[in-house]
Amino acid sequence: ETMPDRDIFVFERAVASNPDSTPEDHQLILGDVHETLPAARARFGANAALIHADLGGHNLAKNDAFAREISPLIEPLLAVGGIMVSSDRMYFDNLIEIPLPPEAVEGRCFMYRREKS
Numbered sequence: 001e002t003m004p005d006r007d008i009f010v011f012e013r014a015v016a017s018n019p020d021s022t023p024e025d026h027q028l029i030l031g032d033v034h035e036t037l038p039a040a041r042a043r044f045g046a047n048a049a050l051i052h053a054d055l056g057g058h059n060l061a062k063n064d065a066f067a068r069e070i071s072p073l074i075e076p077l078l079a080v081g082g083i084m085v086s087s088d089r090m091y092f093d094n095l096i097e098i099p100l101p102p103e104a105v106e107g108r109c110f111m112y113r114r115e116k117s
């Protein structure tokens with residue numbers, strides 16, 4: 001709604017969303033992100049302006065281990081100047097952590113930006 005000119009792709013292993021919020025088939029990349037993120041790198045390259053990840057559950061240690069696994073799979077997808085927003089701390093080599101907007105809750109949300117290629 002706020003970015004009608006942007007293509008938005010959803011990565012999920014199982015769709016269980018409200019039908020009103022379910023993406024069209026061509027926007028959906030179904031499967032485990034350990035496989036679909038590397039495939040997206042070959043398809044899209046480093047072109048994402050915004051990446052949002054909310055993949056974790058209630059086990060914080062498990063979420064952290066998962067974030068460490070997928071950080072190197074996400075990092076190559078972000079364009080220079082692009083923003084990555086996550087519900088877990090991520091482990092990037094070349095993205096810098098940036099301050100949250102004032103209304104966000106510290107520790108519940110993390111933001112990163114790619115400054116250069």
Ligand SMILES: C[S@@+](CC[C@H](N)C(=O)[O-])C[C@H]1O[C@@H](n2cnc3c(N)ncnc32)[C@H](O)[C@@H]1O
Nearest residue numbers: 011012013014031032033034053054055056057
């Ligand atoms: C906390 S839910 C968040 C969903 C969505 N952001 C929302 O607010 O409705 C986490 C989602 O990540 C998906 N997920 C977890 N691990 C995944 C994986 N390895 N590959 C693909 N999807 C995964 C789950 O299926 C689940 O729908």
